Amino acid sequence: DAxxxxxxxxxxxxxxxxxxLRCHQTENHRYMYWYRQDPGHGLRLIHYSYGVKDTDKGxxxxxxxxxRSKTEDFLLTLESATSSQTSVYFCAISVQGRPETQYFGxxxxxxxx
Amino acid sequence: GQQxxxxxxxxxxQEGEDFTTxxxxxxxxxxxxxxxxxxxxxxxxxxxxxxxxxxxxxxxxTFQFGEAKKNSSLHITATQTTDxxxxxxxxxxxxxDYKLSFGAGTTVTVRA
Numbered sequence: 001d002a003x004x005x006x007x008x009x010x011x012x013x014x015x016x017x018x019x020x021l022r023c024h025q026t027e028n029h030r031y032m033y034w035y036r037q038d039p040g041h042g043l044r045l046i047h048y049s050y051g052v053k054d055t056d057k058g059x060x061x062x063x064x065x066x067x068r069s070k071t072e073d074f075l076l077t078l079e080s081a082t083s084s085q086t087s088v089y090f091c092a093i094s095v096q097g098r099p100e101t102q103y104f105g106x107x108x109x110x111x112x113x
Numbered sequence: 114g115q116q117x118x119x120x121x122x123x124x125x126x127q128e129g130e131d132f133t134t135x136x137x138x139x140x141x142x143x144x145x146x147x148x149x150x151x152x153x154x155x156x157x158x159x160x161x162x163x164x165x166x167x168x169x170x171x172x173x174x175t176f177q178f179g180e181a182k183k184n185s186s187l188h189i190t191a192t193q194t195t196d197x198x199x200x201x202x203x204x205x206x207x208x209x210d211y212k213l214s215f216g217a218g219t220t221v222t223v224r225a
Contacts, residue, residue, distance in 0.1 A: 042201055042217040090155060100211040104155040
């Protein structure tokens with residue numbers, strides 16, 4: 001599965017608290033992505049990164065920030081969690097030479113109360 | 114922006130029957146990809162089609178990319194219980210970056 005891990009795998013938090021999700025990859029892939037998955041919406045891109053300290057917004061970036069200080073780690077932060085951010089969050093990578101084909105991590109289930 | 118739609122949203126199939134799910138994009142795609150997600154799992158890449166009119170097969174699964182590169186289909190023959198899951202299509206625009214737009218998926222259940 002392309003050596004991708006996500007942590008935590010499950011989290012329950014309260015409205016207004018900051019939350020950070022971590023995506024870790026072991027194969028030095030350049031491109032990394034954060035998606036959220038909600039019923040009826042498929043997968044929606046939150047942010048993506050095309051290198052260390054190089055990130056850009058996706059279609060649902062409001063309320064989220066990202067950081068990538070090392071090739072292997074891509075962090076997603078919910079600055080002040082809201083109930084609408086209850087979702088399953090997937091990290092993905094693209095392999096060298098095939099930037100548009102993506103391989104997903106196992107996901108993080110987040111519940112915001 | 115680019116929108117990708119899939120129909121049907123749900124497909125209930127008798128084991129052994131065939132079915133087709135469809136994917137339509139509002140814009141021309143560079144390529145089309147299909148992913149499968151088992152219940153409780155993560156999306157897994159199945160296949161990519163690049164050429165206009167391309168057809169590819171994976172055992173009982175047949176994938177087709179439309180001539181205008183705006184639509185695609187997935188046909189499954191002799192459905193088995195292992196086919197249960199949600200099938201997503203996704204594609205980057207013909208002109209632009211590599212960001213994928215995903216359809217909402219077709220969720221397949223199988224009656225034994």
